[in-house]
Amino acid sequence: MLTTRFGSLQDFQKGGVEPIDDDPKNYVFSNLFEVAGRAAPYARTAIAKNFQYVIEAVRAEGTSGWYTCAHDEFALCMDGEVEVHLIKLSRPEDIAEVGSEGARRLADGMPEGRKMGRVIIRRGHMALLPKGSAYRFQAAHPSALAIQTLDGPETLHRWADICQTTAS
Amino acid sequence: MSSPVPAPTGARSDVEVLASSNDTGYRSFRAGGFHFQRDAYFARVEWPGGRHVMQIDVFLRAIMRDVSWGFFYGVVNFDGVLGTINHYGEVTLFAGRFNEAYRDAGRDHEERFQSPALMAIFKEMLNDWTNEGYDPFAAPMETGVAWGHKNGFNTAAVERQRVTATRMVSLPDDTPLRTDASGYPVNRHFADVPQDEPNVEVEPGFEAEVGAFNLFAYLSRSDVTWNPSVCSVVGESLFCPTSEEFVLPIEHGNDRVEWFLQLSDEITWDVKDKETGKPRARVIARAGDMCCMPADIRHQGYSTKRSMLLVWENASATIPDLIARGEAPVVPVKF
Numbered sequence A: 001m002l003t004t005r006f007g008s009l010q011d012f013q014k015g016g017v018e019p020i021d022d023d024p025k026n027y028v029f030s031n032l033f034e035v036a037g038r039a040a041p042y043a044r045t046a047i048a049k050n051f052q053y054v055i056e057a058v059r060a061e062g063t064s065g066w067y068t069c070a071h072d073e074f075a076l077c078m079d080g081e082v083e084v085h086l087i088k089l090s091r092p093e094d095i096a097e098v099g100s101e102g103a104r105r106l107a108d109g110m111p112e113g114r115k116m117g118r119v120i121i122r123r124g125h126m127a128l129l130p131k132g133s134a135y136r137f138q139a140a141h142p143s144a145l146a147i148q149t150l151d152g153p154e155t156l157h158r159w160a161d162i163c164q165t166t167a168s
Numbered sequence B: 001m002s003s004p005v006p007a008p009t010g011a012r013s014d015v016e017v018l019a020s021s022n023d024t025g026y027r028s029f030r031a032g033g034f035h036f037q038r039d040a041y042f043a044r045v046e047w048p049g050g051r052h053v054m055q056i057d058v059f060l061r062a063i064m065r066d067v068s069w070g071f072f073y074g075v076v077n078f079d080g081v082l083g084t085i086n087h088y089g090e091v092t093l094f095a096g097r098f099n100e101a102y103r104d105a106g107r108d109h110e111e112r113f114q115s116p117a118l119m120a121i122f123k124e125m126l127n128d129w130t131n132e133g134y135d136p137f138a139a140p141m142e143t144g145v146a147w148g149h150k151n152g153f154n155t156a157a158v159e160r161q162r163v164t165a166t167r168m169v170s171l172p173d174d175t176p177l178r179t180d181a182s183g184y185p186v187n188r189h190f191a192d193v194p195q196d197e198p199n200v201e202v203e204p205g206f207e208a209e210v211g212a213f214n215l216f217a218y219l220s221r222s223d224v225t226w227n228p229s230v231c232s233v234v235g236e237s238l239f240c241p242t243s244e245e246f247v248l249p250i251e252h253g254n255d256r257v258e259w260f261l262q263l264s265d266e267i268t269w270d271v272k273d274k275e276t277g278k279p280r281a282r283v284i285a286r287a288g289d290m291c292c293m294p295a296d297i298r299h300q301g302y303s304t305k306r307s308m309l310l311v312w313e314n315a316s317a318t319i320p321d322l323i324a325r326g327e328a329p330v331v332p333v334k335f
């Protein structure tokens, strides 16, 4: 049987850009596990950007703060196991204005609202983070997420630190 | 794809299905000044002032993608000579347009069509030229051969549509999961991929908003290769994962930046200049690697072990205009 090679925070083999007649920076090449592994828990580092849209790499470890967002977001678990808690906010627009872009962090403490549910995602699982909800992550062991969202106040841009800049 | 139809520009719509050959059993086809004929091994294309030959399996795998993706984003190069440019409502069929030698010698040729007209004749051609037992979407080791004289049809295979979720796969009233029962067994290369589903606890009333699914299991059950299908949508941001084996049947010259997140295994990408076809870079992508394809290149990928790739597209209908005005970035991030 063939072995499917998935990566993890502990075990990934980065590829790279081999320029023939080009600048490797044009490919904005990074590795999600490397970026998540080096960042603080729940720091949301952009690893891809297309106009206002981004993909963020996140290391889930311990319990995150609560976030909300004026649009849907999706979390794809790339390593480990992450629990997602969802609460329906009564006035989400007080925190994330209608039409605003990217996730907003709530003040500390339990948000007010009805419990929507709980999801546990493991490697390869994708969860909806529905607009207008409050969500938080919880992970007993270091885990990795890719988040499909928009560039927002919580998004970190560290391109020069995370991307290949010279011929590999 | 979801782009506005531009004002008519006199694009042509004269296409026709020609008679079938007594020799081979295959029909010939005409689209404007382009004439298409197939024999046991080759597709033969002629246009005013030139002609071209392609291996029939390569041709069928390429036209299959062009048809299924509705001419896709930007340029679909069937090879270094033949291809299409999507104008979203109209489409250019070209020979040598993105080939430096043809351009320099003034031997390139292009004709602009109403998209539905060219699509109709491409579909007829694909259907007539694909024999029973051959599936242009399948990995070569998982299907029959394209060679030989006319021998039946594989209409169900060539009429596959790209799967596009509206919010996320598995949500109520959205694209369903793939299962053995629905005709999607786990692929031979992904027999070791866990098939567990996430634990989802939903409070009453939130069934439409609390959801999760196993994307890797979903991809392990894909019966096609090099066919991005939408699994999650944030506005115009489309996650288009796909399973890849053998070679991307086209050289894609996107009109906008696209991104690749390699989910498993390894793909080698050959990157060439979009206009000239000159090699620019090779990119090796392994699990967890993220990279973009700039908007001024063409790319073609190779994957020996079937791999999982997340293609990330921005489907914004305003991008073609920004490109036309030279305002769309060629590289998405400067640092």
Ligand SMILES: [Fe+2]
Residues within 6 Å of the ligand: B252, B254, B258, B299
């Ligand atoms: Fe592409």
